[in-house]
Amino acid sequence: MEKLVIGIDVGGTSTRAALAPAAGGGALRTASAGAGNPRSVPPEVLTSRLTACVAPLAEAAGPGAVAAVVAGVAGAEPRNPADAGTRVAYAAVRTALRRAGAGRVPVQVRGDTEIAFAAGPGAPPSGVVLVAGTGASAARIAARRQTATIDGHGWLLGDEGSGFWIARQALRAALRSLDGRAPATALVEMLTEATAAGGRPGTRTEGANAPVRVRSASGVVEGAERALGARQAGGAGSAEAAAADGGAGRVRERDSPAGPPGGGTSGRAAGGPVRDPVVRVALVDAGFAGRPVEIARLCPVVVRAAEAGDAVAGAILDEAADHLVETVTVLAPVPGEPLVTTGALLAPAGPLLPRFTARVRPYGLTPAPVPDGLAGAVALARELR
Numbered sequence: 001m002e003k004l005v006i007g008i009d010v011g012g013t014s015t016r017a018a019l020a021p022a023a024g025g026g027a028l029r030t031a032s033a034g035a036g037n038p039r040s041v042p043p044e045v046l047t048s049r050l051t052a053c054v055a056p057l058a059e060a061a062g063p064g065a066v067a068a069v070v071a072g073v074a075g076a077e078p079r080n081p082a083d084a085g086t087r088v089a090y091a092a093v094r095t096a097l098r099r100a101g102a103g104r105v106p107v108q109v110r111g112d113t114e115i116a117f118a119a120g121p122g123a124p125p126s127g128v129v130l131v132a133g134t135g136a137s138a139a140r141i142a143a144r145r146q147t148a149t150i151d152g153h154g155w156l157l158g159d160e161g162s163g164f165w166i167a168r169q170a171l172r173a174a175l176r177s178l179d180g181r182a183p184a185t186a187l188v189e190m191l192t193e194a195t196a197a198g199g200r201p202g203t204r205t206e207g208a209n210a211p212v213r214v215r216s217a218s219g220v221v222e223g224a225e226r227a228l229g230a231r232q233a234g235g236a237g238s239a240e241a242a243a244a245d246g247g248a249g250r251v252r253e254r255d256s257p258a259g260p261p262g263g264g265t266s267g268r269a270a271g272g273p274v275r276d277p278v279v280r281v282a283l284v285d286a287g288f289a290g291r292p293v294e295i296a297r298l299c300p301v302v303v304r305a306a307e308a309g310d311a312v313a314g315a316i317l318d319e320a321a322d323h324l325v326e327t328v329t330v331l332a333p334v335p336g337e338p339l340v341t342t343g344a345l346l347a348p349a350g351p352l353l354p355r356f357t358a359r360v361r362p363y364g365l366t367p368a369p370v371p372d373g374l375a376g377a378v379a380l381a382r383e384l385r
Contacts, residue, residue: 007377037075050096072115113139118376120340127338136162161323185312195286321355335364
């Protein structure tokens with residue numbers, strides 16, 4: 001009977017698993033499910049999602065064929081025996097394997113940075129890895145083990161330069177523009193459109209995928225207000241109905257505040273008031289209504305705005321790349337040392353990869369981007385068997 005291994009990549013956005021021959025070769029079958037970070041996903045949900053991934057692989061393998069399982073888990077810290085995330089991950093993986101009928105097999109939980117680095121070209125044993133997706137962290141790997149980590153502190157305290165960080169900075173920039181404290185930006189209209197379906201990030205994709213039109217300050221605000229028409233219509237039924245109700249639910253105007261030092265209109269419509277209350281509240285609601293992973297889904301909106309020439313969006317991406325470079329350089333990489341990158345922002349064709357690559361070149365580093373850590377989990381499972 002051919003022996004097989006299962007590798008699992010448990011991330012903050014999705015969970016993926018692969019079944020592969022223990023002796024080498026490509027994946028025979030893969031499966032996927034939702035987010036699995038044990039610090040943000042309840043244990044029963046994590047177990048259910050792991051079972052959904054493992055069950056079809058165990059069935060395809062057949063009884064007694066699985067020789068080892070390695071799961072790289074975002075939010076786990078295997079170096080710390082008392083780490084709650086690691087304990088939850090171990091219990092969830094073992095329960096999932098039992099439910100899938102895989103039998104008792106060697107199981108190992110690794111950090112997501114360890115499997116990401118092992119997915120690099122030639123599966124290098126030592127070097128530096130940077131993961132930038134919903135969250136962001138870097139690690140030094142020595143003999144396949146994580147020996148030091150930088151950031152990865154979560155959306156509230158860290159993850160600087162991550163997808164969540166970019167989306168939050170964009171929401172802040174849009175609100176500052178509406179307040180008249182910052183320059184006009186297409187992010188106002190684009191973020192409003194992207195969150196217009198009930199105010200929850202990630203519930204509407206047109207805003208992220210549609211062509212971007214960089215407009216004047218007045219055009220941005222007016223376009224943002226139009227994007228909220230459907231939401232307002234769900235109340236009184238029409239703009240006329242709102243007006244008949246004494247203006248309740250109608251976009252209101254306020255007097256323009258004093259201009260910024262040195263003149264100019266900053267984010268206000270030139271020569272007129274800022275008609276922003278509904279738009280502003282809608283963006284604030286969007287920021288508080290979604291979970292961090294949902295807010296991070298607004299990151300592509302920022303990328304598209306930057307590609308269309310919006311200076312504010314471009315500056316946010318530049319700052320994100322700067323943060324990620326700082327995260328890596330704290331680990332004191334040696335020129336020519338392997339540097340593996342992954343996550344939605346730094347995978348092959350990732351939107352921050354060109355910026356990041358240019359910034360680490362003076363350090364003698366060349367990123368090796370990989371799609372995810374799944375191949376690394378399989379490689380480590382082959383060593384475990």
